Amino acid sequence: MEAEAKFTAERITWLRPWAPNLFSFRLTRPAGFDFVPGQFARLGVPRAAAHEAQAVAEAKIIWRAYSIASARAADYLEFFSIVIPDGEFTLALAQLPVGGTVYVERTNYGFFTIDRLAPGRDLWMLATGTGLAPFLSMLWEAPLWSAFENLVLVHSVRYPNELAYADQIRAYCTHAKLAAEGATLQYVPVVTRGAAHQALSARIPALLQSGALESHVGLPLDPEHSRVMICGNPEMIAATRPLLAARGFATSRRGKPGQMAVENYW
Ligand SMILES: Cc1cc2nc3c(=O)[nH]c(=O)nc-3n(C[C@H](O)[C@H](O)[C@H](O)COP(=O)(O)OP(=O)(O)OC[C@H]3O[C@@H](n4cnc5c(N)ncnc54)[C@H](O)[C@@H]3O)c2cc1C
Ligand SMILES: NC(=O)c1ccc[n+]([C@@H]2O[C@H](COP(=O)([O-])OP(=O)(O)OC[C@H]3O[C@@H](n4cnc5c(N)ncnc54)[C@H](OP(=O)(O)O)[C@@H]3O)[C@@H](O)[C@H]2O)c1
Structure with missing residues (x-):
């Protein structure tokens, strides 16, 4: 039997710019994903140059840690992000529209609780x-x-x-x-x-x-x-x-x- 992927593909449901270099976004919450407030998720975005279908191979995804900003009870996951001018992850992330795909590792991480x-x-x-x-x-x-x-x-x-x-x-x-x-x-x-x-x-x-x-x-x-x-x-x-x-x-x-x-x- 094929092993379950380490991550799921989620959709951006909401975007909120705060400043040219700062925005928040919400993702559909992966089934079964739980966390303690203060923990972080590992998010993945397809490399900007890669076609999304090709990017599903893990090597074509850029991964970064992101603290979860939403309440544990919410049915979405909210994140608050910087945009680094030459940042590989944040430049790709900032280009995604509502409906765009962000990968979320199934595991929650961290001890900042x-x-x-x-x-x-x-x-x-x-x-x-x-x-x-x-x-x-x-x-x-x-x-x-x-x-x-x-x-x-x-x-x-x-x-x-x-x-x-x-x-x-x-x-x-x-x-x-x-x-x-x-x-x-x-x-x-x-x-x-x-x-x-x-x-x-x-x-x-x-x-x-x-x-x-x-x-x-x-x-x-x-x-x-x-x-x-x-x-x-x-x-x-x-x-x-x-x-x-x-x-x-x-x-x-x-x-x-x-x-x-x-x-x-x-
Ligand atoms: C546990 C943990 C939780 C994190 N949670 C968040 C979060 O909720 N929101 C978020 O935007 N980032 C968060 N980060 C940082 C995030 O993982 C990435 O570093 C960030 O998204 C930039 O990615 P990048 O590839 O664009 O640039 P990178 O190549 O990762 O970073 C390039 C440089 O940008 C600067 N930098 C990186 N992240 C930030 C930042 N958040 N604010 C200001 N300067 C920064 C640093 O100088 C860094 O060396 C977290 C990191 C860790 C370890
Ligand atoms: N190159 C560019 O044009 C450009 C433009 C925008 C963003 N960026 C990137 O975005 C990042 C900036 O994001 P940010 O403003 O959220 O991060 P930041 O530099 O961490 O600044 C956020 C706050 O932390 C303070 N701070 C910084 N260093 C500190 C220290 N050693 N001790 C105490 N307080 C400190 C800052 O004060 P101070 O104001 O006193 O530093 C500011 O109040 C930079 O790392 C850079 O990579 C770059």
Whole structure:
């Protein structure tokens, strides 16, 4: 009997541009595909030059990791993508229309999930760019609201038009479902290369070092009550992690929950 393919072919059902270099898209959800918010899928697109029928051979497909941005309960999978000017995957992906094919590996991946953290009171979610995606998936889910009293979502982008999902997140801050669970959500946009109303302007490590983030949010960052998840640019993570480690935060390891977890995008 022929072995089942490692992946399925799914269709784009929805596209949402945010800025010239940023867009979101939804795919039909593969039958039986489950995940924990924070995990990623491996997506494949046919190489731009190849005819789609030829591309089905795995060698003709380009594969990349993509954090799932949609809720576990949704009947689609949503993703939030950058377009890298000379990026092999994202250039091919950005050309696909609604109805276009994206391959999805049958397996879900990753350990960037809240169950890897020791129980705590406040969850700080620190993202740069598309590193926002896993936090969106978590935000739409009841387990997050009941696990923490205070949720803080910090999204650092270069320019104001890259603050994707800002309206949805702001609407969520006053959502009755969160209040019913006794949780609060604070959204902290950060714009580092342009003036933006109601946004901080320094990079995340600088905001931590100066204490500006804590005073803006009105909560202290301490290893007893705070848990920190950091996602996106690896240089941002490399700069942020030692600042927190110096304050007593330990990174979660397999079988050893800590106070912080990280996901590097490249
Ligand atoms: C666990 C995991 C989850 C990921 N989730 C996402 C996601 O949800 N959305 C997403 O857009 N990408 C995500 N990525 C990155 C993604 O896998 C690809 O790298 C990205 O799509 C670019 O592919 P590319 O072939 O066009 O360029 P690549 O050849 O893969 O990358 C070229 C360069 O572009 C830069 N770069 C790559 N990805 C990004 C990015 N996301 N933001 C800014 N600069 C970047 C880096 O400098 C990199 O060296 C994730 C990566 C990992 C490891
Ligand atoms: N060549 C081009 O013309 C072009 C155009 C668009 C996009 N791109 C590609 O797209 C990518 C940019 O995507 P992006 O804007 O989402 O990613 P990004 O460079 O990671 O920037 C997102 C946010 O992270 C911050 N950041 C970057 N490095 C940091 C560090 N070491 N410590 C703390 N914060 C840091 C940025 O601040 P700062 O603003 O201070 O850096 C910004 O606020 C680039 O990697 C590039 O490959 C290229």
